[in-house]
Amino acid sequence: FHEVQARSVLNEVPGGSRLPFRWTVNPYRGCSHACRYCLSGDTLVLMGYGRVKRLAEVRAGDQVYGTELRGGVRHYVRTEVVAHWRTVRHAFRIELADGTTLVSSGDHRLLSDTGWRCASGTGPDGAPWPRLTVENAVIGPGRRLGRAANIAGSPLPDDARQQVVAVQSLNTDLPMYDITTGTGDFIANGVVSHNCFARGSHSWLELDTGAGFDTEIVVKVNAADVLARELARPSWSRDQVALGTNTDPYQRAEGRYRLMPGIISALAAACTPFSVLTKGTLLRRDLPLLARAAEAVLVGIGVSIAVYDEALHKAVEPGTPSPRARLDLVRAIRAAGLDCGVMLAPVLPWLTDGCDQLDAALAELAAAGATSATVLPLHLRPGAREWYLAWLARDHPQLVGPYQRLYAGGAYVPQGYLDLLANRVQPLLARHGFDHASSVRKRTVADDRPADRPPAQLSLL
Numbered sequence: 001f002h003e004v005q006a007r008s009v010l011n012e013v014p015g016g017s018r019l020p021f022r023w024t025v026n027p028y029r030g031c032s033h034a035c036r037y038c039l040s041g042d043t044l045v046l047m048g049y050g051r052v053k054r055l056a057e058v059r060a061g062d063q064v065y066g067t068e069l070r071g072g073v074r075h076y077v078r079t080e081v082v083a084h085w086r087t088v089r090h091a092f093r094i095e096l097a098d099g100t101t102l103v104s105s106g107d108h109r110l111l112s113d114t115g116w117r118c119a120s121g122t123g124p125d126g127a128p129w130p131r132l133t134v135e136n137a138v139i140g141p142g143r144r145l146g147r148a149a150n151i152a153g154s155p156l157p158d159d160a161r162q163q164v165v166a167v168q169s170l171n172t173d174l175p176m177y178d179i180t181t182g183t184g185d186f187i188a189n190g191v192v193s194h195n196c197f198a199r200g201s202h203s204w205l206e207l208d209t210g211a212g213f214d215t216e217i218v219v220k221v222n223a224a225d226v227l228a229r230e231l232a233r234p235s236w237s238r239d240q241v242a243l244g245t246n247t248d249p250y251q252r253a254e255g256r257y258r259l260m261p262g263i264i265s266a267l268a269a270a271c272t273p274f275s276v277l278t279k280g281t282l283l284r285r286d287l288p289l290l291a292r293a294a295e296a297v298l299v300g301i302g303v304s305i306a307v308y309d310e311a312l313h314k315a316v317e318p319g320t321p322s323p324r325a326r327l328d329l330v331r332a333i334r335a336a337g338l339d340c341g342v343m344l345a346p347v348l349p350w351l352t353d354g355c356d357q358l359d360a361a362l363a364e365l366a367a368a369g370a371t372s373a374t375v376l377p378l379h380l381r382p383g384a385r386e387w388y389l390a391w392l393a394r395d396h397p398q399l400v401g402p403y404q405r406l407y408a409g410g411a412y413v414p415q416g417y418l419d420l421l422a423n424r425v426q427p428l429l430a431r432h433g434f435d436h437a438s439s440v441r442k443r444t445v446a447d448d449r450p451a452d453r454p455p456a457q458l459s460l461l
Contacts, residue, residue, distance in 0.1 A: 001253065006220035010230045010241070021242040021275070025227060027259040028247050029218035038089055038176035039188055040103035045179075046141075046187035048078040050150070055177045055188065060084050066183030067156065067192055069385065072408040074139075074192070076151045083180040091174040092119035094132065095166040098142050102189050105176055109194035111185070112136040112164075115390025116194055119167050130390045137161040140191040162190075217253055224262025231270035241267060241274040244302075250280030261289055268293035275300035277343075281321050281329050287336040294338055303330055303370075304343045307352060308361045315395060316348075327368045334369035345376030349406055349413070350399055353377075353421060359428050366432040373434045375425050377413050385411070 011024050041056030048063030058064070058081055066079040089105035096102075102110070106120025107129065113136060121131030132138075139161050141151075178195055179186060185194050220226075230236070243249045249260055264286060267274045274297070276283065276290075283290075283301075293299050305326045307313040313323055321329075333340040342365050347353050352361070358375075365373055380388055385407065392399050406413060429435045 001256075002216055002218045003221045004218055005222050006226050008230065009220055009223045009226050021240045021245075023239055023241045024245045025223070025241055025243050025249075025263060026245070026247050027220050027223040027249060027257075027263065028251060028253055038087055038105045038108055038178040039193065040091070040174060041086075041177050043102060043177075043188045044190075046190075048152075055179070056086075058084055058177075058179055064179075064181060064186050065151070066181050066185045066187070068183055069410065070155075071410070072404060073155050075153060075155050077183060078152050079182040079186075081179050081181055084177065085179075086175060086177050088173050089176045091170040091172055091176070093166070093168055093170055094119060094138075094164065096138065096142070096191075097163040097165050100142060100162065100189050100191075102191065103170070103174065103176075106169075108178075110188075111139040111192035111194070113139065113161060114393050117390065120169075130394060132164060132167055134164050134166065137163045138191045140187055142190040156192075219253060219257050220259070221257065223259050224266050227263055228266040228269065231266060231272055236270070236272075238270070238272050240298075241272055242277070243274065244277035248278050248280055249276065250278045250282040254280070254282055260286055264289050264293050268296050271297055273298035273300075275302065277302040277304065279304050279321060279326065281325050284329060284332050287332060287338070291336045291338060299338065300341070301333055301338055302341045302343060303333070304345060305330075305365075306344070306346055307348070308357075308364055309352075312351065316391070323364075327364055330365070330368040330370050334371075339371040340369070341372040341374065342370045343374050343376060345374065346378035347375060347421065348378050349417070350402060351396070353424070355424050355428070358425055359431070362428050362432045362434065366434070370434075373429065375421065377417065377421060379411050380407050 009025050009027065011026065013022050013024060039055055041054060043055040044052040045055050045058050046065040047053050047058075048065060053062075060081050060083055062081045063078050064081055065076050067074045068077050069075075091103050092106055094102045094104060094110070104110070104119055106122060107118050109116040109118050109129075110132060112132060115130060117130045117132035117136060119132055121129055139156065141156070141160055142162050180195050185192055187193070243260075243263070249263075254260055264274075276299075290299055290301065303326055305323055307316060308323045310322065310324070330340050330342060344358075344361055344365070347358075352358075362373060378388075380403075389400060389403060392403060406417060426435070
């Protein structure tokens with residue numbers, strides 16, 4: 001933990017944002033659950049000018065080629081490198097039919113004909129991942145990557161794949177490198193290679209974007225005092241302040257640093273309304289304080305619960321508190337005399353969107369005492385899309401085709417599905433007493449924003 005003295009903690013949302021609030025507070029930076037994908041330094045990266053450069057020599061600010069999905073088809077695009085880092089990892093050799101060899105860490109993801117896969121079949125913290133085998137082909141321009149000066153905007157050709165002929169451990173640790181790009185991927189030895197979006201934010205803080213992002217959590221230990229000072233300014237207009245918009249304020253570190261009690265007290269003392277969105281059951285600790293704050297200002301509390309089936313939850317959200325634990329949190333919030341909205345999000349087409357499943361979920365929320373429910377269908381952005389489809393291919397292969405057709409237009413479901421979901425949900429909301437305080441999220445022009453801009457998921461629409 002990096003204990004820092006922050007100069008400011010009250011952050012204004014950019015003017016062009018469609019979020020329903022103007023101000024946020026985030027007492028923590030960094031994530032101990034981040035991924036650590038990497039490749040050998042000799043890996044050739046396709047640069048934006050059409051030549052290649054060794055991965056070890058690529059630098060932040062360089063232009064490289066990545067890809068993006070358009071109508072279900074992956075296209076080449078130029079993208080900027082926003083971070084570059086080095087680490088030491090256990091090495092695997094991946095050999096392709098055209099003679100190409102890649103040396104990667106076990107958890108580095110390469111795009112295959114069945115989605116993103118890695119050499120070891122094990123991801124960060126020992127989590128299971130789809131394993132790359134000789135039954136797979138990997139996607140990318142292959143050895144043609146050095147003759148690609150003018151491919152921006154063009155689709156990957158149908159034959160842009162190479163059969164994997166061998167995957168084996170080298171039984172040694174080697175220096176390895178990785179980059180973060182604007183598209184979330186890059187072309188490595190002719191193969192589409194995934195990277196982590198979030199690491200670049202640590203470089204803004206002059207911290208290591210590799211292992212440091214995973215293990216170095218920035219803690220604004222004076223957040224409460226600084227916030228109180230900022231809220232005391234004569235210019236402060238007592239706008240709503242949202243917590244939980246970027247990092248969960250009740251993540252694990254909060255158990256040690258206890259920043260939220262001071263933040264809550266500062267907001268209440270300044271007569272400033274605020275909201276908290278969390279998946280963390282640690283919020284229970286502060287319920288008496290939140291109840292007292294609600295006597296002075298408007299306090300909104302939201303809990304996100306996506307899946308109510310325990311087995312499915314373990315498959316798609318293994319790192320989060322169980323549905324039962326979060327429902328118990330809702331009960332505790334209501335027992336403290338506070339309203340509690342729940343985001344039933346994301347609804348998974350054909351997995352959690354059946355009338356019986358939605359009815360059961362809303363019944364659970366009603367029984368727990370939730371005061372509103374917002375229903376939000378699954379978004380599949382680049383990276384998440386391939387990973388989710390790979391999971392479907394393993395656990396629900398019959399759904400891969402229907403998902404590809406449903407999301408053929410991009411990251412969002414079409415209006416027809418939204419209408420279908422609304423028609424299912426609205427009678428159920430009424431049945432369980434949520435019809436006056438809840439809704440299905442409607443598609444708007446805001447849903448056509450670039451893939452790297454998050455949707456306004458906090459609004460109770």
